[in-house]
Amino acid sequence: xxxxxxxxxxxxxxxxxxxxxxxxxxxxxxxxxxxxxxxxxxxxxxxxxxxxxxxxxxxxxxxxxxxxxxxxxxxxxxxxxxxxxxxxxxxxxxxxxxxxxxxxxxxxxxxxxxxxxxxxxxxxxxxxxxxxxxxxxxxxxxxxxxxxxxxxxxxxxxxxxxxxxxxxxxxxxxxxxxxxxxxxxxxxxxxxxxxxxxxxxxxxxxxxxxxxxxxxxxxxxxxxxxxxxxxxxxxxxxxxxxxxxxxxxxxxxxxxxxxxxxxxxxxxxxxxxxxxxxxxxxx
Amino acid sequence: xxxxxxxxxxxxxxxxxxxxxxxxxxxxxxxxxxxxxxxxxxxxxxxxxxxxxxxxxxxxxxxxxxxxxxxxxxxxxxxxxxxxxxxxxxxxxxxxxxxxxxxxxxxxxxxxxxxxxxxxxxxxxxxxxxxxxxxxxxxxxxxxxxxxxxxxxxxxxxxxxxxxxxxxxxxxxxxxxxxxxxxxxxxxxxxxxxxxxxxxxxxxxxxxxxxxxxxxxxxxxxxxxxxxxxxxxxxxxxxxxxxxxxxxxxxxxxxxxxxxxxxxxxxxxxxxxxxxxx
Amino acid sequence: xxxxxxxxxxxxxxxxxxxxxxxxxxxxxxxxxxxxxxxxxxxxxxxxxxxxxxxxxxxxxxxxxxxxxxxxxxxxxxxxxxxxxxxxxxxxxxxxxxxxxxxxxxxxxxxxxxxxxxxxxxxxxxxxxxxxxxxxxxxxxxxxxxxxxxxxxxxxxxxxxxxxxxxxxxxxxxxxxxxxxxxxxxxxxxxxxxxxxxxxxxxxxxxxxxxxxxxxxxxxxxxxxxxxxxxxxxxxxxxxxxxxxxxxxxxxxxxxxxxxxxxxxxxxxxxxxxxxxxxxxxxxxxxxxxxxxxxxxxxxxxxxxxxxxxxxxxxxxxxxx
Numbered sequence: 001x002x003x004x005x006x007x008x009x010x011x012x013x014x015x016x017x018x019x020x021x022x023x024x025x026x027x028x029x030x031x032x033x034x035x036x037x038x039x040x041x042x043x044x045x046x047x048x049x050x051x052x053x054x055x056x057x058x059x060x061x062x063x064x065x066x067x068x069x070x071x072x073x074x075x076x077x078x079x080x081x082x083x084x085x086x087x088x089x090x091x092x093x094x095x096x097x098x099x100x101x102x103x104x105x106x107x108x109x110x111x112x113x114x115x116x117x118x119x120x121x122x123x124x125x126x127x128x129x130x131x132x133x134x135x136x137x138x139x140x141x142x143x144x145x146x147x148x149x150x151x152x153x154x155x156x157x158x159x160x161x162x163x164x165x166x167x168x169x170x171x172x173x174x175x176x177x178x179x180x181x182x183x184x185x186x187x188x189x190x191x192x193x194x195x196x197x198x199x200x201x202x203x204x205x206x207x208x209x210x211x212x213x214x215x216x217x218x219x220x221x222x223x224x225x226x227x228x229x230x231x232x233x234x235x236x237x238x239x240x241x242x243x244x245x246x247x248x249x250x251x252x253x254x255x256x257x258x259x260x261x262x263x264x265x266x267x268x269x270x271x272x273x274x275x276x277x278x279x280x281x282x283x
Numbered sequence: 284x285x286x287x288x289x290x291x292x293x294x295x296x297x298x299x300x301x302x303x304x305x306x307x308x309x310x311x312x313x314x315x316x317x318x319x320x321x322x323x324x325x326x327x328x329x330x331x332x333x334x335x336x337x338x339x340x341x342x343x344x345x346x347x348x349x350x351x352x353x354x355x356x357x358x359x360x361x362x363x364x365x366x367x368x369x370x371x372x373x374x375x376x377x378x379x380x381x382x383x384x385x386x387x388x389x390x391x392x393x394x395x396x397x398x399x400x401x402x403x404x405x406x407x408x409x410x411x412x413x414x415x416x417x418x419x420x421x422x423x424x425x426x427x428x429x430x431x432x433x434x435x436x437x438x439x440x441x442x443x444x445x446x447x448x449x450x451x452x453x454x455x456x457x458x459x460x461x462x463x464x465x466x467x468x469x470x471x472x473x474x475x476x477x478x479x480x481x482x483x484x485x486x487x488x489x490x491x492x493x494x495x496x497x498x499x500x501x502x503x504x505x506x507x508x509x510x511x512x513x514x515x516x517x518x519x520x521x522x523x524x525x526x527x528x529x530x531x532x533x534x535x536x537x538x539x540x541x542x543x544x545x546x547x548x549x550x551x552x553x554x555x556x557x558x559x560x561x
Numbered sequence: 562x563x564x565x566x567x568x569x570x571x572x573x574x575x576x577x578x579x580x581x582x583x584x585x586x587x588x589x590x591x592x593x594x595x596x597x598x599x600x601x602x603x604x605x606x607x608x609x610x611x612x613x614x615x616x617x618x619x620x621x622x623x624x625x626x627x628x629x630x631x632x633x634x635x636x637x638x639x640x641x642x643x644x645x646x647x648x649x650x651x652x653x654x655x656x657x658x659x660x661x662x663x664x665x666x667x668x669x670x671x672x673x674x675x676x677x678x679x680x681x682x683x684x685x686x687x688x689x690x691x692x693x694x695x696x697x698x699x700x701x702x703x704x705x706x707x708x709x710x711x712x713x714x715x716x717x718x719x720x721x722x723x724x725x726x727x728x729x730x731x732x733x734x735x736x737x738x739x740x741x742x743x744x745x746x747x748x749x750x751x752x753x754x755x756x757x758x759x760x761x762x763x764x765x766x767x768x769x770x771x772x773x774x775x776x777x778x779x780x781x782x783x784x785x786x787x788x789x790x791x792x793x794x795x796x797x798x799x800x801x802x803x804x805x806x807x808x809x810x811x812x813x814x815x816x817x818x819x820x821x822x823x824x825x826x827x828x829x830x831x832x833x834x835x836x837x838x839x840x841x842x843x844x845x846x847x848x849x850x851x852x853x854x855x856x857x858x859x860x861x862x863x864x865x866x867x868x869x870x871x872x873x874x875x876x877x878x879x880x881x882x
Contacts, residue, residue, distance in 0.1 A: 009773060011773070011775060012773040012774060012775040015775040016774070019662045019663065019665050019666035019670055020670070020671070022658075022659045022660075022662035022663040022666060023662075023663035023666040023667055023679055023749075025659065025663075026660070026663050026686070026745050026749060027679055027682045027686070029686060029742055029745075030683075030686040032697075033689060033693065033694075033697060036700075036701060037693070037696075040700070084593065085593050085596050085597065088589070088592075088594065089590070089593050089594035089596075092587075092594040093594065095590070096586070096587045096590055097594070101591075101594075104598065105594050105595075105597060105598065108597055108598050108601050109597055111601060111861065111864075112597065112601050112604075114799060114860050114861060114864040115803075115857060116803025116805070116857070117803065117805065118803065118805045118830045118834055118856075119604075119608070119853045121833075121837075122607075122833070122837070122849075122850055123603075123608070125837070126607040126611050126850075127603070127607065146600060149597060149600075153597070166403065167405055167407060167408075168368075169365065169368060169401065169405070170401065170405040170407065170470075171407070171417070172365070172368060172394065173363065173365060173394055173398065173399035173401075173471070174394065174398070174421060174422075174470065174471065175391045175394040175395035175418060175421060175422050175474060176391065176421040177581035177583050178578075178581075178586070179581075179583050179585075179586035180421055184421065185407050188408065188409075189407070189408045200688075203688065204688065207688075207689075207690025207691070207693070208691075209690070209691065209692045209806045210691070210805035210806055210834055213834050213837065213838060214837045217838065234690060234806075237692050237693075237696065238692050238695065238806060238810070241692075241695065241699055241700075241810065242699070252696060253696065256693050256696050259692075259693065260689060260693050263688055263689070263690060264685060264688065264689075267684075267688045268685070271681070386573070387573070389580075389581075390577055390581075391581060
């Protein structure tokens with residue numbers, strides 16, 4: 001009897017350690033990634049990295065200024081497409097939708113969310129690149145924008161639903177029509193959460209490479225306007241990493257560090273912003 | 284005959300409350316503010332109010348009492364058509380405000396004329412000033428200066444001005460529970476309503492906060508018709524002029540408060556008041 | 562009020578809403594929401610239309626053909642389906658034990674503050690872009706595999722066909738390993754949520770009978786959450802199928818089917834990524850789009866199955882409580 005109890009207790013201890021090991025191993029991957037990026041790329045994140053254009057193939061030095069600006073352009077376009085549609089659809093689902101239409105929209109949004117990013121690139125290719133006969137920032141922005149929609153919808157709907165019903169009622173009891181109550185009380189109450197969700201969404205698409213490979217494509221120079229092939233940070237990392245030049249590898253690490261740094265900062269910042277609400281109801 | 288508990292204050296405060304004019308019963312005296320006839324209410328297939336008819340007198344405090352879930356709140360919310368914010372509700376019968384059917388009125392205008400204070404205070408996540416000014420802004424009233432005056436006046440009527448006059452731009456959530464509820468009353472008063480509906484406004488408050496609110500309601504009835512749903516019989520007895528007893532979706536009895544509490548006409552009323560159930 | 566008044570009040574209510582702007586707001590938001598349905602339809606339509614040439618030329622044979630030859634214009638999907646499936650399967654093989662194990666630790670065994678902190682870090686890991694994993698894949702994982710892990714496996718288990726053949730480094734094996742690292746955070750966070758949703762009285766019932774923490778977890782909680790955990794596996798699988806960058810950087814990009822894991826291979830997403838921008842003639846493009854269509858359908862089906870499984874577990878939990 002006693003032996004059995006000792007056995008069970010040791011199994012318990014062993015499994016506790018094993019599962020803890022699994023968890024720690026998984027977490028340590030994150031630390032490894034950060035560590036290697038800093039180690040390989042830290043020295044290369046210089047002022048010229050941010051301000052210079054890439055040098056001609058084979059030459060060392062240069063920077064990724066155009067890729068950084070290009071990514072900015074693409075994200076702006078993505079936000080223009082993804083945020084309005086996502087936000088308004090979220091408002092519709094939370095405030096106006098009946099059960100049938102609501103189900104349809106939610107289901108479709110989920111479907112869209114599951115589309116692999118490369119297939120999204122194909123979509124933007126057929127919609128924009130084919131008719132225009134060339135790569136462009138527009139195409140890349142469209143691909144990223146459509147990818148933003150599902151999370152923007154979900155985020156908006158969730159935070160709107162979290163606003164207590166009594167706030168809505170209070171506004172309507174004062175004579176506000178439904179849309180006024182939503183616009184002046186409910187949405188402001190949910191604003192912080194919604195903005196955070198959208199910010200995280202942007203951070204996610206900022207790191208996407210696959211949909212840009214044959215939409216925005218790439219550019220070793222500045223791209224003007226929205227109609228030209230545009231460099232972006234993730235595509236640059238990819239191109240440099242698979243190339244045979246050591247100097248390009250060095251720059252890829254630097255770019256990776258910058259990209260990851262931005263993404264992680266946004267994520268940590270968002271989670272820090274979120275629990276803190278200025279107007280937290282008491283009692 | 285079993286005498287009901289003497290809610291000591293009942294006699295006293297009711298005498299004071301009925302100071303002006305003849306004491307109006309439900310069917311004589313000044314024109315009733317609300318006239319409800321044969322009201323039936325349905326939530327989906329379930330009926331929750333059965334053939335309610337009553338007249339609510341103007342510029343008096345009318346209390347609606349009865350055990351939980353017997354329809355008092357449902358009835359209250361019908362008076363300013365708040366039931367329409369919930370799906371699957373249906374109303375049959377007539378509700379008149381100043382002899383006009385409320386179904387024929389523009390609902391946002393109705394709700395400006397008939398204000399509501401909820402069971403749990405629900406100030407908006409805005410400043411104290413913006414909370415009170417909300418109704419004014421939404422109804423398109425008031426430039427900045429007149430807004431400030433209206434806000435101050437409402438806060439006075441809600442007996443809150445002295446406590447918040449130096450912190451109007453602070454968040455409403457910085458106030459205590461009782462203060463928040465008075466803020467909600469001020470907010471409702473800002474649009475100058477003819478009637479205010481209060482749904483158990485003190486149920487979440489301590490006795491001191493409750494007393495403050497009862498006192499301000501007492502002063503308020505000079506300008507406003509007040510209908511208050513309450514679980515607290517003592518509160519109904521000491522604070523109201525008229526009382527309606529609801530049971531299982533039916534209106535059992537409606538009378539002047541002191542009459543209802545001292546000599547109830549119906550056995551169910553007497554049983555409830557003496558605490559045999561509830 | 563009589564029955565006729567019912568429609569009168571409905572009309573009046575509608576006019577009220579119109580005047581107050583509610584109907585306009587409803588319509589406006591509905592238009593944006595419908596855009597989502599439109600976009601999805603368009604997506605499916607474009608995939609279908611732009612793969613028409615290839616579908617008509619090859620028919621069902623497309624899915625079974627091993628040839629991928631742009632020069633002779635003969636295209637088949639099998640090498641890519643093979644590569645995608647194999648690497649994903651390997652990723653699951655490595656990822657499920659690690660991921661579910663970690664999820665069990667975080668949900669059941671760890672004290673709450675440690676659990677929250679570690680979960681936070683895992684969620685950060687889930688936010689790391691694919692191309693960064695690819696960077697690490699090329700420069701850290703592949704050399705490590707090539708110089709240490711793969712020779713070791715070959716020496717000890719080299720009699721198995723999966724561990725035979727020359728070692729290049731870039732291979733199906735490398736892709737599987739990198740993929741596993743990428744899907745572990747997802748397996749962990751979904752499984753953890755599923756485990757947390759198991760009602761407390763289940764655990765308490767077991768513990769009250771004298772079970773150890775591990776016994777309560779393994780014999781009661783995990784079986785209860787079994788369906789949901791399977792759902793998380795399906796979801797992660799769906800993600801793994803669509804992973805492009807990290808895979809294409811380490812898989813070797815060779816459209817061949819081989820028995821050995823050490824051989825280079827190709828996945829659907831990888832070939833599209835590599836060859837799409839260079840495909841010039843219509844049939845080539847159509848074939849690539851058809852591959853995209855196949856991938857799309859696979860992920861849709863898996864996602865639907867996954868959500869169903871997760872729904873079953875959470876429904877059961879709420880029904881139980």
